[in-house]
Amino acid sequence: MTCYGVLHDFDNMGFQTPVRAFPGFRKAREGVARVLAPRELLKQELRAGDLLSLEGPGQGAALQIAVFDAAGRPALAALGLQPDAELAQETCDIAELLGWISVNGGDSAAGIPACTAKLTGEPLLLKAAAEVTAWICCPANREQLAFGGSAGNATVTWQPAASNTPLLPPLLGDTRDEFTVSRATAMSYEVKKGEIIQIIDVQGQQCSDFTAFNAAELQRGEEKMIDGTATRSMVRRAYPGPGLLDKFFDRDMRPLLNVVQDTCGRHDTFGLACTARGYEERGFPGHVNCSDNISESLSRFGIARRSAWPAINFFWNTWVDPHSHHIMTEESHSRPGDYVAMRALEDLVCVSTACPDDIDPINGWNPTDVHVRIYRPETPLRRAVAYREKEDAPMSISQNSAFHERLEPLTQHFAPARDLWAPVSFPSHGTTGEYWACRNAVTVQDMSGLRKYDIAGPDAEVLLQRATTRNVAKLAVWRGSYTLMCDEAGTVIDDGTLFRLAPDLFRWCCGSEESGRVLETLAQEMGLQVRIHDMRGAMPNLAIQGPKSRDLLRKITFTQPHVPQLDQLKWFGVTVARLNDREGAPFMLSRSGYTGELGYEIFCSKADALAIWDAVMAAGEEFGITPMGSAALNIIRIEAGLAAANAEFAPGVDAFEAGLGFAVDLSKPSFTGKAALERNAREPRRVLKGLLLGCYDVPLHGSPVYQGERQVGVVTSATRSPSLEHAIAIARLGVEHAGNGARLEIGQLDGRMKRLGATVTDIPFIDPQRKRARA
Incomplete structure (x- = not known):
């Protein structure tokens, strides 16, 4: 591949050389700490000189480490380790490692030496x-995981060695070529149909303008390139993301590119690449600009010069202000x-820039380089977006859930659910069909995106009594309760179900x-003797919902005499069970759900x-079992009046205003947010109520509700x-207008x-009395 570059001297273009006046913006080589869940295998690429720090949950804990070179051969010595056992495959989820060994030419059938x-x-x-790949495992057997009491989490911290070279993300596959677009320049390049283009922001906060032309049309003299208007019209959003709405189109509505992975998720498709006129009108004549760079770089392909180039502005953070409608x-x-x-869907001629703008926040006030990789067509690359637990947490790429092998043949409509892909609907039944199956028969739904924490130790009850809004002292073993965590202002941080599996062992599903x-913070502040085990992705879960759910589970559930039996479980009861018989797969079973x-x-x-999924589907066949996605679940949970994060409860909304006062026990001696909730309960200003609409129009989240003009x-x-x-709606109303039977109006078209x-x-x-769930 030939690359044509625009070689401007960035520091001699008539304006001041950018300085790193904002040192907090560029953080390329800090240590990255990751929490390792029970049974999880963490993969870490290492270069010579990199450091790994391993820290366990307590004295006596053990991790297993396997190390391999680029050819998939064992290489423990590269970390100064010697093998003392084989990796215990029954105590970790090893499928990814075995696949990695095979792909890299190793012997996945042989025992894996570990330290x-x-x-x-x-x-x-x-x-x-040396350059190696390390795999670290926190061993736990399946019974420990399902029944509670696992060894807990370990922390693995990676510190890259000091280097003057840029720290690029790991390769996605077999590259055909790669190059760096230096700051304030552009480079054009050709790709073949099926090849994958990876555009990398090397140091962060650097805009890269991009466009592509259909190469065959160029040969015929037609400049058919990515068209922002056609793309937005086709995908119904400002920027295509991995999934169903994932393509860039030309003016004839032909797809040119398929977005496969995106770790940023915030880009611009509203405007032009920066232009000479744009700088001139702000007092910077002669400033290097992306449009001129693009024109010069594309000139060798016979593409006509333009003073302003429409482009996809990767990593440029823009949005339309909902009030002024200005582009911000x-x-x-x-x-x-x-x-x-x-992925290229046609043979293409492409151009990428590293934007020179140093007078706006576009590039963090400090333009830097962009790196481009071209991968061969046979590169296997699954759809993925980035997920971070919080803004400064390490990035993870969205994963397929443990049930994906069974879900993928049934639907292609998936959406991100935290760090997992979750099905939205199943075309064989459709959202309405899934809804009625849950109302009349039985459904199964992958809910693995839920977070699960085990809280264990002699002070576990003390911690949870402070952290949650219900009285944990009243919670018996093998019982659960829906409860909240609030901050000091009474605002709901999270909701979930707390199960008690033993006197000093709880499981929080949230x-x-x-x-x-x-x-963790409360435990440290209070000096408590307790451990919080983050189960992360180690514990997938299914929701079996509907009037036939108990009949289905009777066919496959085996419980020992010392734990509650299936038919003994009342609402929010919990037990531990096995699949079919005493030797079957272990699982925790709770009588709970999000459907009413x-x-x-x-x-x-x-x-x-997969064994549990297969057993559920086989046992449910006689009852008409139907897989259900998130779209049908959302309809059912609204009908049931069940709260959702960023809807009923959100920042600035306390538990009572979120309609969750039933989960607050103000008779408890103390819990976080109690004082604020006591005050707000005496004089509530807003309450959560239902609205019955005499039409099929469904208002949007955030639509204003009016009494006359106010x-x-x-x-x-x-929904x-x-x-x-x-149509029905849940609304937060002022108490003066919240009486049953009151007539209000929901505003549309600017309200x-x-x-x-x-x-x-x-x-x-x-079902206002919840008789269905209690049946």
């Missing part, structure tokens, strides 16, 4: 003598090593990793996920109810030009 690292309370420090911008969200990977951080119907949830090891509330969730045969009449009612909309 057992016994952790004594002090970090174990290892230094790489600020520093990019991209971090060092963030990238976009796209929606956010912030729960785990809150528990009779339902159960199964929590198991990844190693047993806004008195806001819609938090809405079209198949059971009620009209003024169109109104939907609505009648205030209680929630749930269906």
Whole structure:
């Protein structure tokens, strides 16, 4: 491949050389700490001189380490280690490692030599003598995982060696070529159909303008390139992302590129690459600009020069202000090593820039380089987006769940659920069919995106009594309760179900990793003797929901006499069971769910996920079992009046305003946020209520609710109810306007030009006594 570059001298273009006045923006070589869950195998690429620090949950814990060179051969000596055992495959989820060994030419059928690292309370420090790949495992058997009481988490910290070369992300496959686009320049290049282009932000917060032309059309004299208007119209959003809406189109609506992976998720498709005129009108004549760079770089292909080039502006953070409708911008969200990977759907001529703008926040005020890799067509690359537990946490790429092998033949409609791909709907039944199956028969749903934490130790109850809003002292063994975590202002941090598996052992199933951080912080502040085990992706789970769910589970559930039997489980009861008989796969079984119907949830090891899925589907065949996706679940949970994060509860909304006061026990001696909630409970200003709409129009989240000309509330969730045969909404209303039967209006078209009449009612909309779930 030939690359044509524009070789401007960036420091002699008539403006001041950028200086690193904002040192906090560029963080390419800091240590990265990752938490290792039970049974998890962590892969870490190492270069010579890199350091690994291993720290366990307590004295006596042990990790297993396997190390390989680029050819898939064992290389423990590169970390100064000697093998003392084989990697215990029954105590870790090893499938990814076996696949990696095979792909890299090793023998995956042979035993895997490993070193057992016994952790004594002090970090174990290892230094790489060569370029290798390390795999670290926190061993645990499947029973420990499902039944509680696993060894806990370890922390693995990687510190890259000091280097003057850029720290690029690991290769995605077999590269055909790669090159760096130096700051303030552009480079054009050719790719063949099927090849993958990876555009990498080397140091973070650096915009890279990009466009592509159909090479065959260029040969015929037609300049058919990516068209931003056609693309936005076809994908119905500002920027295509991995999934169904993932393509860039030309003006004839022919797809040119398929977005496969995107680790940033914030880009611009509204404007042009920067232009000479744009700098001139702000007092910087002669400033190097991307449009001129693009023209010069593409000239060798006979492409006509333009003073302004429309482009996809990767890593440029823009948005449309919802009030002024102005296009806004600020520093990019991209971090060092963030990238976009796209598969060419035609032979293409492409151009990439490293934007020179140093007078706006576009490039973090400090333009840097962009790196481009071209991968061969046979490179296997799954769809993925980036996920971070919090803004400064290490990035992980979205994974397929443990049930994906069974889900993928049934649907291609997946969406990110935290760090996993979760099915949205199944075309064989459709969202409405899935809804009625849950109402009338039984459904199965992959809910593995839930977060699970085991809290163990003599002070576990003390910690949870402080952290949650219900009285944990009243929670019996083999029982669970829906509860909240709040901050000091009474704002809901997270909701979830807390199960008690033993006097000093609890399992918290929730929606956010912030729960785990809150528990860790409180435990340290209070000096408690307790461990918080983050189960991360080690415990996938299924929801079995609907009136036939108990009949299904009777066919496959085996329980020992010392734990509750299936038919003894009341609402929010929990037990431990096995598949079919005493030798079957272990799992935790709870009578819980998010549908308002009779339902159960199964929590198991990844190693047993497919066997459990197959057993559930086989046993459910006579009851008409139907897989269910997130779209149908959302309809059912709204009908059931169940709260969702960033809808009913959100920053600035306390537990009572979120409609979750039933989960707050103000008679408890103390818990975080109690004082604020006591005050707010005495004089509530807003409450959560239902709205019945006499039409099929479904208002959007955030739609204003009016009494005459005055806004008195806001819609938090809405759907079209198949059971009620009209639209319904959950809304947060001022108490003066929240009486049942009150007539209000939901504003559309800027809240003024169109109104939907609505009648205030209680929630749930269906089965207000929860008789279905209690049946």
